[in-house]
Amino acid sequence: MNKRNLITKLALASLCALGLSAAHAAPGDNYPSRPVKIIVGFQAGGPTDVTARLVAKALQDELKGAFIVENKPGATSNIASEMVANAHPDGYTLLVAASPLTMNKYVFPQQKFDPIKSFEPVSKISSAPGVLAVSPKLPVKNWQEFEALAKKKPESLSYGSTGQGGTQHMAMLRLEQLTGIKMVHVPYGGTTGVINDLMGSVIDVAFMTSTGAMPNLEAGKVRPIAIAGPQRLPGLPNVPTFKELGVPDMKSESWNALLAPAGTPKPIIDKLAAVIQKAVKSKAFKDTLIPQGSMLIGNSPQEFKAELNEEVAFWADQFKKANIGN
Known part of the structure; x- marks a missing residue:
């Protein structure tokens, strides 16, 4: 084998190895490789926006990428939700949502997304x-x-x-x-x-x-x-829960959670969830959200998905009883 043929074969072998390596790389290995947008359906400065900015900082610190909060208020957060539902499912457009996500379909029957089918749940961050x-x-x-x-x-x-x-x-x-x-x-x-x-x-x-x-x-x-809620609030220690008062089924919460468009690769979802689960234990989250009356959660994608399914079914029954919506 002459020198030229040997060099050619070595070059081809190197290219094949690189190709195989790229083919076998998990979708989340290099994530994020460009800025990520976190969409919020409420105005800047509100409770959901405050939570979103804590999330952006935690993701940026942990994953060493740029996570940018964009506020898209309107239609009880439906503008933001629809924007993320229609985004490319590559992990570069995320949604910090609130509890109206599971209720709005009954108030706005013509909405163009589904709270279950249009998203990949990442983690419920907090609940108030x-x-x-x-x-x-x-x-x-x-x-x-x-x-x-x-x-x-x-x-x-x-x-x-x-x-x-x-x-x-x-x-x-x-x-x-x-x-x-x-x-x-x-x-x-x-x-x-x-x-x-x-x-x-x-x-x-x-x-x-x-x-x-x-x-x-x-x-x-x-x-x-x-x-x-399930327990008294630190800021209102003398105010009992409805359960203590003999009305255990009276529950109402406003939550914030991170979601991605449906079809976002599981390795990216899992990477994001791991950061949230760590972040809710941090001093920054505790010092900011607990005094406001929030309970920090940070559950898994699977746990959050189960909760979403239960909540959508619950609201379907409640809106039917109230004769509101479709």
């Missing part, structure tokens, strides 16, 4: 329970007094929500189902209107998400009387 709060002028100091007043005067008390079919509205309908009380619904265009009118005693009661309302709750500007 609903807090039932009354106006400062309502003559009740606890749940028992409130329930007695509501039953004594059916449909005389008013409750606010962010709109028909929203988290607050559905929580209150659930409470009415479980306890037999009847109240008048006053829908608002957003959380600010509900909080302001509850503080001003324009309405009597509302469910409030602990992450957004904790300063007003702790300051006593409204009176919290029950927690719709």
Whole structure:
């Protein structure tokens, strides 16, 4: 064999080896190799945005790539969700979603994505329970007094929500189902209107998400009387849960989670999930989210997928009972 033929064969062998190596490389081995967009369906500065920026920082620090938060508010987060659902499933467009993801299909029957089929769940990051709060002028100091007043005067008390079919509205309908009380619904265009009118005693009661309302709750500007979560909140240690009050099925939460478009390779999903599971144990997450009333979770993709399936089925039943949506 002459020298030229030997060099040619060695070169071809090297190229084949490189090709085989590339062919056998897992999709997530070099991830990320370019900037990743994290889409948020709510305005900057809100609870979901704060969580998304913590997630972006954790992913950037751990995976040594650029993770950039982009806010796409509108249609109760549907604009952002649809954008990610239609993105190429390569791990470079992610979604930090909130609980309306599993409810919106019943409020917006024409939405162009499915909360289960359109996404690969990565991990539920955190969850904040609903807090039932009354106006400062309502003559009740606890749940028992409130329930007695509501039953004594059916449909005389008013409750606010962010709109028909929203988290607050559905929580209150659930409470009415479980306890037999009847109240008048006053829908608002957003959380600010509900909080302001509850503080001003324009309405009597509302469910409030602990992450957004904790300063007003702790300051006593409204009176919290029950927690719709599994445990008492550190910032409201004297406020009992509905389970403690004898209404164990009264649960309402607002969660944040990381998802990717359906079809995103499993190695990328697993890599992202591992970072979230580590990050929720960090000081940065604990110091930022726990004081706001959040509980840190960081479950696996499989666990989160099971929860999504259960939640979508639950809301299908609840919206049917309420005769809302399709």
